[in-house]
Amino acid sequence: MRLRIATWNINSVRMRVDQVARFVAEQAPDVLCLQEIKCREGEFPVNAFVEMGLPYLKIAGQKGWHGVAIASRLPLEDAPELGLCREGHARCVSAKVAGVEIQNFYIPAGGDVPDRTENPKFDHKLDFFEKLTAEMAKRDPKDPLIVTGDLNVAPGEHDVWNHKYMSKVVSHTPVEVAAMAALKASIGFIDLPRECIPEPQKLFSWWSYRALDFRMSNRGLRLDHILASPGLRDAAFRLGCASARVHDDCREWAKPSDHAPVSADLVL
Amino acid sequence: MRLRIATWNINSVRMRVDQVARFVAEQAPDVLCLQEIKCREGEFPVNAFVEMGLPYLKIAGQKGWHGVAIASRLPLEDAPELGLCREGHARCVSAKVAGVEIQNFYIPAGGDVPDRTENPKFDHKLDFFEKLTAEMAKRDPKDPLIVTGDLNVAPGEHDVWNHKYMSKVVSHTPVEVAAMAALKASIGFIDLPRECIPEPQKLFSWWSYRALDFRMSNRGLRLDHILASPGLRDAAFRLGCASARVHDDCREWAKPSDHAPVSADLVL
């Protein structure tokens, strides 16, 4: 069976439930991981998700900010709940689908100043990465595991519109790039979209709202990721690499999220 | 020539410029008087009004609140500017169109407590009526003059959904009804919509946003008026009375204003 996993920082699921339905209708993800749902569990538009064919839901919400969810066509089983957020934000949600553990994160953006001692938000971001990396290092690489979500780091020089400029800007500083590299190294994660669209091709999943024409200026970043454990290597490559992509057309829709969905297919 | 004059409390002209365009396309008013534009002059969507065929504009705006405008298919000439608002709000705008003076007002709602001494907003409302009535009393009844806008008073017992109940509620208290009667008496204004839809027929132009189904409950008020001077009697009656109406269908549109447009035709 094909398992299509998608991740999307939706920037308010209530504001954009119709866009989610359109994306689901057009791309038929089996599992959709959302970040920044910006609502409590009880405010999540459950009926709309049932109607769009993703009735199985695991929601971690809070009032107004952050919030993550997993919506699935297939039943969800429990997966380890990682309490990685020291501030108690709703930034982690997990489930097991068709035997695959899915860990969905909204990692803190980290504020403006890339300095742990001066900026507690940046410290929080790196702390989150350290906790996550330590958790993953405990795992058996052979187990089927996906780490996905808005990780708020663009890891490679072709994941940013300007590597030199962005190296001083939070999301692509050397210490964040190193934190992502350490996470990947922990159990040898495979960066599925990058495997499909290799460097030096530019690959972005986020474009600022402040850009007048995001296509023209194309000052994007690849902040949204789908990482597969080595145990999923065969499942990920059975279809070839064209089975992961960034759905950048969604960024052109009316009143879009600033993030585009990213998807990857496994064959189980 | 036919001169169709319309008035509409639009509750933010920027939020509802597409609804104004639809109303203008469907009803072809020659002059559209707006209240609660809720923007400064420079924030008014001038281009949209040019495109909808009402390029001649007289705008009295302020930041965020109140604000009135006259938009016209025909050129606007100056008319007396009545400084009736003691608080300096943008509540009065005037122009002369095809020889007819148009005075467009957004009279203060007046707060909750119908007592001049306890409630300064109610005092302001009555003060506004007194100043307006005194100004009108100076005029020659034979001159062509329209007083229109959101006057925030339902003058007759069939202009409210429940006369007995509303007599205690600001908008239909005896002192406000008397203020409206005094204004009409000042030079013998003709209440054009009421001439066309005589009592005891109910006639409303406003329905609260809080009503679940405004058609079902129909707890409306007639707050928006088009008053013609005696000098316009022949022009107003040449087409018969069916030429004035409340466009209550607009109240059913998506994201509507709480007020419906009111229009009246003159033949000049």
Next chain:
DNA sequence: GCTACATGCG
């Protein structure tokens, strides 16, 4: 309810 305002966050 629906619109403004201001502020925080990204």
Next chain:
DNA sequence: CGCATGTAGC
């Protein structure tokens, strides 16, 4: 820019 938060006014 555009989501939230809250408050005020009608």
